[in-house]
Amino acid sequence: MTRAPSIPALAAPALVVLAAEPLYLLVDTAVVGNLGTVALGGLAVGGGLLAWAAALLNFLAYGTTARAARRAGAGDRAGAVAEGVQATWLALALGLAVLAGFQLLAGPLTRLLAGGAGPVAAAGETWLRVASLGAPLLLVSLAGNGWLRGVQELRRPMRYVLAGSLVSLVLCPLLVHAVGWGLPGSAVANVAGQAVSAALFLRALLREGGAWRPRPAALRVQLVIGRDLLVRSAVLQVSFLVATGVVARAGTAELGAHQVAIQLFFFLALVLDAYAIAAQTLVGQALGGGRPDDARATARRVARWGLGTGVLVAALLLALRPVVPPLFTDDPAVVAQAGLAWWFLAGMQPLAGVVFALDGVLMGAGDVGYLRTVTVGSVLVGFVPLSLLAVPLGWGVAGVWAGLTLFIALRLVAVVVRVSGDRWVSVGVGG
Template sequence: MRSALDKQIVRLAWPAFLALIAEPLFLLGDAAIVGRLGTSELAGLGMASVILQTIVGLCVFLAYGTTASVARQLGAGQTSRALTQGVDGIWLAVIIGVIVTAVALVVVDPVVAAFGATDVVNGFALDYLRIALLGVTPLLVILATTGILRGLQDTRTPLVVAIAGNVLNVVLNVVLVFGVGSFEGLGIAGSAWGSVVAQALSAAALLWVVLRAARAQGAALRPDSRGVLSAARASVPLVVRTLTLRAALLLTTYAVVSGAGGSAEQTVDLATHQLAMTLWAFLAFVLDALAIAAQALTGRQLGAGDTTGTRAVTRRVIQWGIGAGVVTGLLLAAASPVLGSLFTADQAVQDRLVPVLIVAAIGQPLAGVVFVLDGVLIGAGDGRYLAWMGLVALLVYAPAVWAAAATGGLVLIWVAFAGIFMAARGVVLVARARGERWMVLGA
């Protein structure tokens, strides 16, 4: 039983992990190409990327919610209904994407100006964003279709499309930014167009796979107002959950800024914090891949009405989460003395980074439990509980991180983040998982 379950977890998690790291590689490719145009262009791309990542990040529920609903219907033997619900999710993605794009194009100028950068940097950011915003709808369709395929226990197809999309993005960016032959290139605007085309084609490829499966099962392809509204209502708790996580990250960064002594100290602390958070986010991909496997397997088992199987999945993914956290923690601790030198020549940042990474390493096993149980409860459709407990964890964390900023500086802030915030989330997740209320059976 355990061996078979382990094979299912690995089969789902490994491709999911590779697909997850494809997203930052997508942005890294853009940065590497645009960086050759100049520092101002790169700074403009950085501002634009933050805005785009925020928009898409808040819509991640399109993947998570769809995974849970599709997996539940699949477990109940209702493949046609699973794909019908998935198609409703795609229509919701299109509706949100069109509205967000229209609004963003109207407000993009004041939003960019609010960053307070120079006119030159603002100009490049706007040049990129006015084009790149056209890719928001394809990106949201990618989220929705990826969620459907995960719910159908297929994480390989999104991986293949992600790799192909990355390769295409790099080729298009090189050609459109720098030109070829008599074509002189479009500069930073070429990077935006290259990304939009790659995103649109990736969305089309995933859409083709899903719609082909839907036709084969006789699922409805037209938008159903009740289905779309139901998907929208179900997404609200997951949006709140995501907002609480974003708020915690913003609060942590703000605490770092306010806790630093002077301008020089602030610069070192901020640079150190940015590097530590980047490494934390990369390691989170490993844990998030396990959470995705947990979503898909939990939804399927509950849909099949199998409480024993659901408990078995929960226990095993917790063990995997702890194990993955121990491994990533040990690797991070071992590499902490040398990681700083890979990113910066500033000795002060390198020295300060080591104790921060040690704290982050100690917190990895706890983070593993938090990530996988988050995935289990998302797979169970328990979004309302996750939303409310996300707010509770944030309220517990806020005074702790402010106290850390006031008394202990950067390392203590990370103790609050990796310890208190993750512990608060862990307590409410473990308490829920030990009970029965989240295990709603059937389709």
């Protein structure tokens, strides 16, 4: 029997894929920033809308990974590839819907996000109309990531995503400044990079052979998984918006500190989420191959990796507390408020490490309905109530971050209880 890859061996390339887009966006922001505040604001508005759509539809990667892994674990590579084919059809359909929606509503949406008509809203609309042409390509890449992860081929997605990011990195400064296209040049560079990545994922799928006809039954099953993950993502997005709105009412310094801390939270979540992807692949293959004991063993191992990494990250955050916040701002009030959030940010990392890892275990097992319910419940019981109480009680940043910490703690209890039992263990390839 071929030995399964280790968790770090699967997590490392997954981390590169997860980090590629945020790192490119940092470069894109720096390039556009030289055009002035209007262009930078337009990029923030348009880019935020496109990123929001991509986050909601990320089930094309996560849902496909779980189903493809089960097929691969049962020795049915052709079936795993077929899951990728159906996910690609779904990606194209949803991508065209997103494209049509943004072309029709780019103006109203950017004006809503920018707080009314003006140069920033107009710049965001221009950027979004061009960049949304890449929506079908972006979603095809998500589907490609999904099935390749399912068959334990994580290095190819890494190469494909990096190839697209490199094209965008080269074109962005050239089109924005050298060619003189300004902000639309940034959008064109995005689409070009997405086209390269999508073409590579499609080529990998075509080389596997097999039928390319859409199968409505398979698409319906993927949509059911997608529905649960979409609801989960939407609730998370709304809860973070609520938290930001609450902090904004507490004061400018509090809002600046929250922005610094929450961006670090999102970045660190990428690191820990790499273990979730490894867990999805290994658990899905174990259950698909009728090896529930292997799935349970993977759950224990990935939880230990998540906990250990979380403890390490927490220690680094505490050690760097006097150093990092001043790198983002020289305002003493913002630095002081960031110091309050810092204790919560560091303290939750060991908890988050286990939560994200076990999320991946349950996704790999196809137990996404439970994850949806747990996430919604933790938001409604922990995150949102404490965040809303922060203003009348004068808790400010500390109140919001206490709510976020409680949100993570409630999820931790729920996923540990679930994984400790047997209800998530369902062998076979599923529907």
